[in-house]
Amino acid sequence: MRIIIAGCGKVGELLTSYISREGHDVIVIDTDPQIIEDIVNEYDVMGIVGNCGSNSVLLEAGADGADLIIAVTASDELNIFCCMVAGKLGVKHSIARVRNPEYTEQMVFMRGEFGLSMAVNPEYDAAEEILRIIQFPAAIKIDTFAKGRVDLAEVRIDDGHPLCGRRLAELGGFYGVNILVCAVRRGDEVAIPSGDFTLEPGDVIHITASHSELVNFFKKLGIVTKRIRSVMIIGGGKIAFFLSRMLCEVGIKVKIVESDPERAAQLADLLPSAMVINGDGTDGDILIEEGIDDVDASVSLTGIDEENIIISMFAGTRRVDKVITKINHLNVMKMLSSIGLECIVSPKNISANNILRYLRGLGNTDGSSVQTLYKIVDGSAEALEFIASENFEALGVPIKDMKLKKNLLLACIIRQDKIIYPHGGDTIEAGDSVIVVTKSSGEALRDLGEILE
Amino acid sequence: MNYKMIAYIIGQIVRVEGVLLLLPLATALIYGENTMAAFLIPSLAAIVIGTLMTLKKPANTSIFARDGFVTVGLSWIILSLIGALPFSISGEIPSYVDAFFETVSGFTTTGATILKSVEGLSQGMYFWRSFTHWIGGMGVLVFVLAILPQADTRSVKLMHVMRAEVPGPKVGKLVSKISRTAQIMYGIYIGLTFLQVIFLLAGGMPFFDSLLNSFATAGTGGFGIWNTSIAYYDSAYVDWVIGVFMLLFGVNFNLYYFILIGHAAEVFRSEELRWYLAIVGGATALIAFDIRGIFGNVADSVRYAFFQVSSIITTTGFTTADFDTWPALSKIILVLLMFCGACAGSTGGGIKVGRMLLLIKTGLREIKYMLHPRAVVSIKVEGKPAEPDTIRSASSYLVVYMMIFIVSLFFIEMIEECDLVTGFTAVAACFNNIGPGLGAVGPSGGFAGFTALSKLILSFNMLAGRLEIFPLLLLFSPSTWRRY
Numbered sequence: 001m002r003i004i005i006a007g008c009g010k011v012g013e014l015l016t017s018y019i020s021r022e023g024h025d026v027i028v029i030d031t032d033p034q035i036i037e038d039i040v041n042e043y044d045v046m047g048i049v050g051n052c053g054s055n056s057v058l059l060e061a062g063a064d065g066a067d068l069i070i071a072v073t074a075s076d077e078l079n080i081f082c083c084m085v086a087g088k089l090g091v092k093h094s095i096a097r098v099r100n101p102e103y104t105e106q107m108v109f110m111r112g113e114f115g116l117s118m119a120v121n122p123e124y125d126a127a128e129e130i131l132r133i134i135q136f137p138a139a140i141k142i143d144t145f146a147k148g149r150v151d152l153a154e155v156r157i158d159d160g161h162p163l164c165g166r167r168l169a170e171l172g173g174f175y176g177v178n179i180l181v182c183a184v185r186r187g188d189e190v191a192i193p194s195g196d197f198t199l200e201p202g203d204v205i206h207i208t209a210s211h212s213e214l215v216n217f218f219k220k221l222g223i224v225t226k227r228i229r230s231v232m233i234i235g236g237g238k239i240a241f242f243l244s245r246m247l248c249e250v251g252i253k254v255k256i257v258e259s260d261p262e263r264a265a266q267l268a269d270l271l272p273s274a275m276v277i278n279g280d281g282t283d284g285d286i287l288i289e290e291g292i293d294d295v296d297a298s299v300s301l302t303g304i305d306e307e308n309i310i311i312s313m314f315a316g317t318r319r320v321d322k323v324i325t326k327i328n329h330l331n332v333m334k335m336l337s338s339i340g341l342e343c344i345v346s347p348k349n350i351s352a353n354n355i356l357r358y359l360r361g362l363g364n365t366d367g368s369s370v371q372t373l374y375k376i377v378d379g380s381a382e383a384l385e386f387i388a389s390e391n392f393e394a395l396g397v398p399i400k401d402m403k404l405k406k407n408l409l410l411a412c413i414i415r416q417d418k419i420i421y422p423h424g425g426d427t428i429e430a431g432d433s434v435i436v437v438t439k440s441s442g443e444a445l446r447d448l449g450e451i452l453e
Numbered sequence: 454m455n456y457k458m459i460a461y462i463i464g465q466i467v468r469v470e471g472v473l474l475l476l477p478l479a480t481a482l483i484y485g486e487n488t489m490a491a492f493l494i495p496s497l498a499a500i501v502i503g504t505l506m507t508l509k510k511p512a513n514t515s516i517f518a519r520d521g522f523v524t525v526g527l528s529w530i531i532l533s534l535i536g537a538l539p540f541s542i543s544g545e546i547p548s549y550v551d552a553f554f555e556t557v558s559g560f561t562t563t564g565a566t567i568l569k570s571v572e573g574l575s576q577g578m579y580f581w582r583s584f585t586h587w588i589g590g591m592g593v594l595v596f597v598l599a600i601l602p603q604a605d606t607r608s609v610k611l612m613h614v615m616r617a618e619v620p621g622p623k624v625g626k627l628v629s630k631i632s633r634t635a636q637i638m639y640g641i642y643i644g645l646t647f648l649q650v651i652f653l654l655a656g657g658m659p660f661f662d663s664l665l666n667s668f669a670t671a672g673t674g675g676f677g678i679w680n681t682s683i684a685y686y687d688s689a690y691v692d693w694v695i696g697v698f699m700l701l702f703g704v705n706f707n708l709y710y711f712i713l714i715g716h717a718a719e720v721f722r723s724e725e726l727r728w729y730l731a732i733v734g735g736a737t738a739l740i741a742f743d744i745r746g747i748f749g750n751v752a753d754s755v756r757y758a759f760f761q762v763s764s765i766i767t768t769t770g771f772t773t774a775d776f777d778t779w780p781a782l783s784k785i786i787l788v789l790l791m792f793c794g795a796c797a798g799s800t801g802g803g804i805k806v807g808r809m810l811l812l813i814k815t816g817l818r819e820i821k822y823m824l825h826p827r828a829v830v831s832i833k834v835e836g837k838p839a840e841p842d843t844i845r846s847a848s849s850y851l852v853v854y855m856m857i858f859i860v861s862l863f864f865i866e867m868i869e870e871c872d873l874v875t876g877f878t879a880v881a882a883c884f885n886n887i888g889p890g891l892g893a894v895g896p897s898g899g900f901a902g903f904t905a906l907s908k909l910i911l912s913f914n915m916l917a918g919r920l921e922i923f924p925l926l927l928l929f930s931p932s933t934w935r936r937y
Contacts, residue, residue, distance in 0.1 A: 044612075045629050
């Protein structure tokens with residue numbers, strides 16, 4: 001497929017790296033020649049310097065025959081405009097990053113009138129992810145499949161963790177719960193483990209299970225997970241707004257620390273049930289005064305990564321149970337786990353995942369399109385959800401007789417409301433939701449049929 | 454530097470060369486010549502060594518600009534070292550230095566020869582000699598990029614490699630994938646070559662001659678297979694066909710792609726192409742007028758003038774007349790054309806019309822700055838403002854170019870003690886990948902009289918000229934090989 005990416009900021013570059021590796025023809029557009037130069041050197045893509053809203057630039061990028069345009073420049077208006085122009089020139093699908101809540105609300109109108117296929121809002125998506133973590137504090141990160149029926153939780157095994165030294169095959173019998181460890185990161189390696197795999201300190205595991213089983217499992221492990229009832233948010237940007245609104249809805253107490261008085265007043269206006277403090281979040285005294293010692297969770301959401309890291313480290317020393325940090329620059333992620341910051345949320349990454357899922361859906365052939373897609377373990381593995389269609393060639397075939405690709409695991413089959421952890425005798429039937437975990441080194445999976453050799 | 458990855462890419466190239474050596478072997482077989490071993494031994498050796506080097510793909514495939522330049526510089530030297538073997542094994546060019554010079558001259562599409570008499574080689578050798586032009590014209594690494602499996606080109610950052618090999622101040626891709634770009638370029642290249650063969654055959658030239666002359670034209674090389682080069686055929690038709698095709702191969706290949714995808718109008722808007730054609734037209738008219746006395750009629754003077762202008766500006770180096778005997782004005786025009794060169798992104802050498810335009814515009818801007826110190830002047834290339842980086846690299850290219858030229862000239866004069874015209878045009882003809890110069894190295898002479906050391910210096914010049922200096926120069930810079 002020919003895909004145009006307009007705007008090469010952080011999301012743009014992340015998308016370029018994911019998409020070009022999947023073998024599509026990628027054309028990137030940016031106004032900065034230096035950025036284009038770097039991108040072209042780094043990835044096998046074509047670069048064009050220019051304004052992506054301009055007819056001639058889009059034509060130069062081959063918009064008349066392109067399949068998809070992804071507009072992720074810094075400006076909402078330019079993104080929408082770029083998609084409209086590209087749509088008129090003949091691009092079949094268009095995705096725009098739209099962050100302003102006022103525009104997001106008119107998405108239905110835009111889809112109909114402007115022909116936008118999809119709008120992504122990284123801030124909103126990030127807020128949703130933070131909410132999930134707050135609701136389930138035992139995991140570093142939690143994603144959901146099949147409309148929330150199955151959770152994918154990321155858990156770190158520290159020294160002295162009850163799971164240390166356990167073989168995966170014994171887990172079920174030992175704790176009497178139905179869970180599945182589907183991917184393990186050890187150092188820089190990622191493994192799709194078999195039953196013989198033994199867990200070691202330092203491993204980060206990904207577990208799929210239903211929400212109740214997951215809660216059960218952590219209870220059995222003896223990890224007491226206190227429910228989070230109060231949250232302190234430092235930095236009052238867009239994520240803070242979306243997150244506070246969600247938290248207030250589920251009855252969690254929210255305190256927002258924002259240094260700009262005007263923005264603070266605005267937030268207080270918009271969020272009547274949240275407490276808004278006008279103060280500098282990097283000032284430890286203010287945080288102590290506002291009760292950081294007694295809060296259950298803190299979320300650092302200022303616009304500067306370094307500030308977020310320092311605030312979170314400070315919160316860690318004040319024994320806050322759950323410390324969540326927002327990071328924009330993905331390259332610092334590796335350093336962070338070594339200094340003890342586990343819960344990292346990256347809005348860019350979340351948007352990139354959403355866009356990638358849409359893209360895979362475009363490429364599929366037999367109608368069993370990708371429902372959900374998460375890049376896990378720093379993008380070196382992915383978990384995908386498909387709905388099996390009538391056309392899936394191995395319907396009703398026991399799994400032990402299927403020739404599955406290497407480095408691929410059938411994690412879950414969801415039939416109506418039943419969750420099946422597939423064993424050799426189980427089958428896939430039409431209408432099932434199937435969750436597949438795979439290393440992303442090989443060809444990208446676009447439909448369910450591709451799990452077979 | 455990622456030595457393993459460099460070795461891997463070079464291994465691919467060595468293997469490709471081994472396979473390509475099978476073609477002259479086939480020629481020798483067809484003509485029943487006894488030079489089979491001379492091709493078979495290097496071919497097998499290259500295939501075996503190349504396969505061994507590419508057996509295991511390195512785990513770390515990341516290469517940067519420096520690795521790309523080193524890869525290109527080294528591969529061209531290794532390519533020439535291997536390519537020289539058939540000549541010296543068969544004994545047809547007994548001295549290995551001579552054979553090396555001849556092969557470098559082939560791969561760099563120079564066409565300068567150390568043979569006193571070209572006639573007398575075996576058919577297999579003729580084929581290999583002209584075929585090196587064809588391979589070197591578009592570039593070996595570009596060829597490897599075109600045939601490498603996609604999974605390879607996707608994971609390895611090969612843009613640096615391509616940029617180091619394709620001539621011109623700014624190298625772009627035609628389509629988003631580098632392997633596809635390389636395939637399109639080779640497709641156009643093969644298509645045009647094929648077309649020329651057809652045209653020459655239609656003019657009654659024997660098949661073998663048509664093929665070899667087309668190879669030499671396509672690469673803008675200029676190895677003739679007769680002592681009198683193209684003059685041997687003494688046919689106005691052949692002169693015009695080869696003259697026009699030389700001109701075509703001197704055009705930026707991107708423009709052919711635009712024609713293929715139906716954007717022909719854009720082609721004629723190209724500033725570089727217009728200047729290129731204008732220079733050819735102007736030079737032809739001047740020379741035709743200047744030599745009117747030698748040939749007597751207008752048709753013949755235009756024919757000989759056009760052929761020579763086309764041959765020199767595209768840096769091919771075919772000759773239909775001994776231009777060393779032409780009047781001084783014609784000679785100096787030809788020498789100036791040697792430096793001018795063809796278009797960027799073509800198979801021709803020289804400084805390139807596009808880079809010349811940029812340099813002249815920069816010079817004019819400097820004059821404006823003198824008059825209006827506070828003026829803001831933007832330089833436009835092809836209707837778009839040129840980036841400061843492009844201007845800077847073009848200016849520094851010219852400086853380094855002049856330096857190498859002067860140093861080479863100094864050494865050649867010191868070693869050979871020849872007259873200045875011979876020395877100057879010998880360096881100019883090699884450095885700009887043309888072939889024949891004036892004086893002792895003129896169309897009727899050759900490089901046979903030079904000492905081995907001079908031949909090596911000129912070989913360096915040829916490689917530096919083909920690769921636009923930097924990939925080769927970097928090999929001799931200590932900081933390239935330092936870890937930090």
